Amino acid sequence: MLLQIKNLHAGINGKEILRGVDLEVDKGEVHAIMGPNGTGKSTLASVIAGREAFEVTSGEIFYQGKNLQKLSVEERAREGIFLGFQYPVEIPGVSITNFMRTAVNEIRKYKGLDALPGGEFIKLMEERKKLVEITSNLTNRSVNEGFSGGEKKKNEIFQMAMLEPTLAILDETDSGLDIDALRIVANGVNKLRRVDNAFLVITHYQRLLEYIVPDFVHVLYEGRIVKSGGKELAIELEDRGYDWIKQEQV
Amino acid sequence: METDSNKIIDEVTQGEYKYGFVTDIETEFAPRGLNEDTIRYISERKNEPEFMLEFRLKAFRHWLTMKQPVWAHLSIPPIDFQDIIYYAAPKKKTTVGSLDEVDPELLATFNKLGISLEEQKKLSGVAVDAVIDSVSVKTTFSETLSKYGIIFCSFSDAVQNHPDLIKQYMGSVVPYTDNFFAALNSAVFSDGSFCYIPKGVRCPVELSTYFRINAANTGQFERTLIIADEGAYVSYMEGCTAPQRDENQLHAAIVEIVVRKDAEVKYSTVQNWYPGDKNGKGGIYNFVTKRGICKGNHSKISWTQVETGSAITWKYPSCILLGDHSVGEFYSVAVTNNHQQADTGSKMLHLGKNTRSTIISKGISAGKSNNSYRGLVRISKNATHSRNYSQCDSLLLGPSCGAHTFPYIQAENKSSVVEHEATTSKISEDQLFYCQQRGIDMESAIGLIVNGYAKEVLKQLPMEFAVEAQKLLSISLEGSVW
Numbered sequence: 040m041l042l043q044i045k046n047l048h049a050g051i052n053g054k055e056i057l058r059g060v061d062l063e064v065d066k067g068e069v070h071a072i073m074g075p076n077g078t079g080k081s082t083l084a085s086v087i088a089g090r091e092a093f094e095v096t097s098g099e100i101f102y103q104g105k106n107l108q109k110l111s112v113e114e115r116a117r118e119g120i121f122l123g124f125q126y127p128v129e130i131p132g133v134s135i136t137n138f139m140r141t142a143v144n145e146i147r148k149y150k151g152l153d154a155l156p157g158g159e160f161i162k163l164m165e166e167r168k169k170l171v172e173i174t175s176n177l178t179n180r181s182v183n184e185g186f187s188g189g190e191k192k193k194n195e196i197f198q199m200a201m202l203e204p205t206l207a208i209l210d211e212t213d214s215g216l217d218i219d220a221l222r223i224v225a226n227g228v229n230k231l232r233r234v235d236n237a238f239l240v241i242t243h244y245q246r247l248l249e250y251i252v253p254d255f256v257h258v259l260y261e262g263r264i265v266k267s268g269g270k271e272l273a274i275e276l277e278d279r280g281y282d283w284i285k286q287e288q289v
Numbered sequence: 290m291e292t293d294s295n296k297i298i299d300e301v302t303q304g305e306y307k308y309g310f311v312t313d314i315e316t317e318f319a320p321r322g323l324n325e326d327t328i329r330y331i332s333e334r335k336n337e338p339e340f341m342l343e344f345r346l347k348a349f350r351h352w353l354t355m356k357q358p359v360w361a362h363l364s365i366p367p368i369d370f371q372d373i374i375y376y377a378a379p380k381k382k383t384t385v386g387s388l389d390e391v392d393p394e395l396l397a398t399f400n401k402l403g404i405s406l407e408e409q410k411k412l413s414g415v416a417v418d419a420v421i422d423s424v425s426v427k428t429t430f431s432e433t434l435s436k437y438g439i440i441f442c443s444f445s446d447a448v449q450n451h452p453d454l455i456k457q458y459m460g461s462v463v464p465y466t467d468n469f470f471a472a473l474n475s476a477v478f479s480d481g482s483f484c485y486i487p488k489g490v491r492c493p494v495e496l497s498t499y500f501r502i503n504a505a506n507t508g509q510f511e512r513t514l515i516i517a518d519e520g521a522y523v524s525y526m527e528g529c530t531a532p533q534r535d536e537n538q539l540h541a542a543i544v545e546i547v548v549r550k551d552a553e554v555k556y557s558t559v560q561n562w563y564p565g566d567k568n569g570k571g572g573i574y575n576f577v578t579k580r581g582i583c584k585g586n587h588s589k590i591s592w593t594q595v596e597t598g599s600a601i602t603w604k605y606p607s608c609i610l611l612g613d614h615s616v617g618e619f620y621s622v623a624v625t626n627n628h629q630q631a632d633t634g635s636k637m638l639h640l641g642k643n644t645r646s647t648i649i650s651k652g653i654s655a656g657k658s659n660n661s662y663r664g665l666v667r668i669s670k671n672a673t674h675s676r677n678y679s680q681c682d683s684l685l686l687g688p689s690c691g692a693h694t695f696p697y698i699q700a701e702n703k704s705s706v707v708e709h710e711a712t713t714s715k716i717s718e719d720q721l722f723y724c725q726q727r728g729i730d731m732e733s734a735i736g737l738i739v740n741g742y743a744k745e746v747l748k749q750l751p752m753e754f755a756v757e758a759q760k761l762l763s764i765s766l767e768g769s770v771w
Contacts (some may be wrong), residue, residue, distance in 0.1 A: 092718070122726050124723065131742060133741035141729055198727065
């Protein structure tokens with residue numbers, strides 16, 4: 040099992056948000072996490088990534104057999120966990136090229152590999168840019184600075200393509216995207232799908248799932264996964280909204 | 290969340306000063322203390338002509354009438370000017386023809402600092418003047434440069450060999466009456482660099498002076514004079530380091546630049562004097578007067594500085610824009626960590642018509658340090674259609690440091706435009722998390738973000754210096770306290 044979450048309770052500033060999440064993700068799978076706003080979807084993503092502001096009060100997260108809570112944020116990243124941010128932050132003056140080169144080489148160092156020579160890095164970057172249909176010189180610009188919403192999300196997928204994670208968590212990557220950007224982002228993900236990696240796609244709408252077809256769909260409500268199913272569950276949610284789920288819980 | 294990131298930065302900024310070693314070389318000292326005899330001793334040791342001694346004595350007598358300035362946003366412990374040794378020199382003879390004659394210990398010292406005085410460095414296209422304690426040890430490349438008519442030598446050599454140029458220009462931009470530390474320097478300065486670029490010559494290499502304090506209890510007082518004649522161009526770099534000691538050491542320097550019609554001087558500094566330890570013990574007190582004058586029309590002076598060292602920095606590289614259409618630039622990154630204090634900025638004095646100036650200042654404070662920008666933009670009545678743009682940004686790392694901005698603007702005509710922008714920001718927890726999530730640890734992330742923040746200034750540096758400066762920025766903030 041790639042990712043195993045058992046009875047996870049977690050929160051922020053003393054407020055409990057996740058109230059017993061159970062989830063298993065295996066390699067080769069795409070899982071969608073859906074649910075109304077404020078039910079803990081982004082918190083789940085942050086906790087897996089190890090953001091320090093969030094506190095795990097009980098439960099366990101195992102990733103490739105390792106207890107994740109013992110690993111720092113960067114160790115988790117180097118072990119192959121990638122988080123595509125809902126609101127990617129700007130880093131003025133740091134070019135995407137420089138940023139990615141630092142990241143790629145830090146990860147290589149962790150794995151005991153030498154830094155990638157400059158020429159090879161550029162080659163890799165050009166290749167991965169195509170995957171996300173980045174034609175401009177976006178990579179010479181400062182990380183996310185002055186990017187449109189679509190550019191920011193494409194940049195997230197581009198970084199994912201560069202780092203080739205084993206577990207990629209995409210936090211509301213579809214929010215704020217027009218249909219063309221959505222298609223490009225989804226295509227990028229589909230091209231990166233392999234038997235030895237997995238995706239956790241967090242989304243509010245079913246729309247993205249028309250492009251990235253999930254193997255499993257889970258509904259997160261009030262800090263728990265209350266319903267799981269196949270891709271047809273997403274369609275049902277689109278038709279019926281979340282109210283019937285809420286009512287089932289009462 | 291705040292405390293978490295505070296703790297993190299706490300851990301990240303415990304950096305070590307890697308130039309803190311002492312070289313064991315035989316040194317000759319002036320007697321401790323300062324009086325007219327000290328000045329006569331220095332002048333005599335240097336075998337100076339009469340006019341130099343007179344200049345020094347006049348400066349000294351004037352200094353006696355002055356008081357140490359207190360207007361800077363600095364807390365300066367009392368300095369006992371009688372408890373300082375004003376002259377220290379490596380004992381071996383100071384005029385050397387070839388590198389073979391240089392004390393091997395000295396060569397080793399400069400190699401350790403990454404400054405090779407040997408052939409390899411010459412090939413890389415940088416001419417170096419190395420100044421240890423009070424005297425210039427070796428100037429490389431002088432012969433090659435002399436083919437172009439360029440004079441690049443130690444200040445002492447210039448006094449001996451080009452007294453007319455010294456007489457004409459020394460004190461013409463920074464008179465000894467200018468300020469307390471300028472007067473002190475004028476009285477006791479020991480050596481420094483001299484550079485003259487003749488009419489129409491574009492200096493083919495970067496000129497570089499490397500200053501090193503070695504001896505204990507001494508002050509370093511060097512003086513640099515650069516003259517660019519009509520249509521000339523030179524790029525000049527200055528670097529400095531000092532050993533790690535518990536007591537404070539005084540450094541009071543003067544740099545004067547004279548630029549004639551259509552000429553340009555680009556002056557870059559990476560200042561890395563010993564900053565003191567984590568608790569604020571030791572470190573260099575750095576009081577420097579740097580000023581250039583754009584004498585002719587269409588002339589240009591560009592200052593770039595990366596200030597990471599010194600316990601106290603007091604420094605305002607300035608431009609007097611006398612010629613019409615002359616241009617002054619000031620690009621600065623000042624980093625303070627632990628208990629360091631910096632009060633630095635620039636003065637742009639617009640006297641000629643259509644003069645332009647730019648000030649870009651990036652302050653970075655960490656630990657319990659204080660970092661101030663102080664700048665004056667003065668547009669005189671006759672400087673019509675002039676422009677200034679100033680941008681002063683402060684970056685704070687942690688809750689215990691301070692950033693301050695003191696801009697002064699005086700505009701005396703209506704056709705000129707002065708713009709001033711200022712921002713204060715922090716490295717956000719979001720930025721750090723973003724970097725870490727990509728596999729970059731906290732320390733590298735801070736280095737990356739800080740270098741990005743300072744990029745506008747760093748890109749002004751010559752290649753040779755830019756790489757060193759980037760590393761230095763990261764190292765200076767290692768172990769800083771957030």
